[in-house]
Amino acid sequence: MSAITAIKASAPIEPALSEQPAWRRVFREGALTVGLILPLETHPDSPFPTMRDHVAMAQRAESMGVAALWMRDIPFYDPAYGDAGQIFEPLVYIASLAAVTSEVALGTTGIVLPMRDPLLLAKQVNSLDQLTNGRLLLGMSSGDRPSEYPVFGIDFDTRGERFRDAFQTYRTVGEQPFPVFSSLRFGKSDGTLDMLPKPQYGRIPAIAVGRAQQSLEWIAAHMDGYLGFVPRPDALDAFVRGWNEHVAHSMGREAFKPIAFGGYLYLHPRPDYPFRTIRGGFVIGSRSLRYFLEQAREAGVSHVALNPKVTPRPYADVLDELHSEVLPYFIPEVSHATREHT
Known part of the structure; x- marks a missing residue:
């Protein structure tokens, strides 16, 4: 059973949300931007990054025109997967990186999402939205590691239903004033309490990362x-x-909701090396990557998130x-503040 307060199909992006700095920088109809999935280092032979120089690399990536830095959510290290992500909890890490980037x-x-309390999540991300002045994008997934779910006392097989329930509760509590809701999993409220702060641009963009055990129709x-x-x-x-x-079926032909893709990037030393699929991503040379991204832009892809951790050379070289x-061929939107400064 999901929350009583129903969430209607999300309307085409409201004018207020379209002004959110993160949205403007990353998603524009007819354009494509490039982001990086953390950690900002290569470590093809180890599941663990060192996390050395990560602040300098984040600042360097920003100065080079990278549109977004993406953090993965991996609560526990599972040797069977051989990947610990960026080690740090993503929301805490976002707060840290926000202080050293602009x-x-x-x-x-x-x-x-199924392993998160949606009430506390709403408080956390709305606070980050305010503290970063709208630089937050919230990608959500259902998780792909069955070993983590028993640690949280959650049934892995119900994660799809739990995702919908948590998402509905998160949106209701995080966006509506004095929300009324009821959920078997996540509590209830009769509308006498309000959660502050609220998102300063109406809502924080919520992006499905993978299918999250949902249909594309539901996500759209x-x-x-x-x-x-990829x-x-x-x-x-x-x-x-x-x-x-x-999207057209749910929102109408004029609606714009972006589609993106992401995964591992093995940047081949030969610039013209052609696209080749590998587990979780692809191998390609830098010039071939430019042409591939131009092809993706022509097809209507709005953003590409790359994780070069599998490339066997220094991250700075990559x-x-x-x-x-x-990057010069896929330039992100410049914020109002930067335009006024320049």
């Missing part, structure tokens, strides 16, 4: 965008077309090559 969007790929109707796995070049058109058809061969 423009780059800060997002999650994604918060494992209720969430603000979708970040899927498609092959010959599958880009179908990847975008299927999403756009669901950033330099991306800056030289790729």
Whole structure:
């Protein structure tokens, strides 16, 4: 049973939300931007990053025109998966990086929503929204590691239903004044209490990371965008077309809800090395990557989140090559503050 207060299909992005700095920087119709999935270091032979120089790398990425830095949500290290993400809890880490950057969007790929209390999550992300002046993008997922669920006392097989319940509760409590809701899992309120702060741009963009055990139809109707796995070049058109058809059915033909993809990037030393799929991502040379992203932009993809951790060379070298061969062709929106300063 999900919360009593129903969430209607999410309308096309409201004018207020379209002014949110993170949204403006990352998602624009007809454009494509590039983000990085943390950690900001390469470690192909170890599940654990050192997290050395991560502040300097974040600042360097921002200065090079990276649109967003994305943090993964991995509560426990499972040796069977061999990947500990960026080690730090993502929302805490976002707060830390927000203090040493000024423009780059800060997002999650994604918060494992079924394992989170949606009431506290609303308080946390609304606070981050205010403290970062709207630089937050909230990617949400259902999680893909069955070993973590028993630790939280949650049934892995119910994560899809639990995701919908948590999302509905999160949206109701986080956005509505003096919310009325009731959930078997997450409590209830008769409207006598309010949660502060509220999002300063109406709501914080909620992006599905993977399917989250939902249909694309449900995601298109209720969430603000979708970040899927890396498609092959010959599958880009179908990847975008299927999403756009669901958005049009739920919201109308004029609606814009962005589609993105992300995964591991093995940046090949030969710049013209062609696209090749690997587990969780792809191998490609830097010039071929530029052409692939141009093809993705033409197909209607709005953002690409890359994780170069599998590339066997220093992260600074990877950033330099991306800056030289790729990033100048996919420039993010400049904030009002920067425009006024310049």
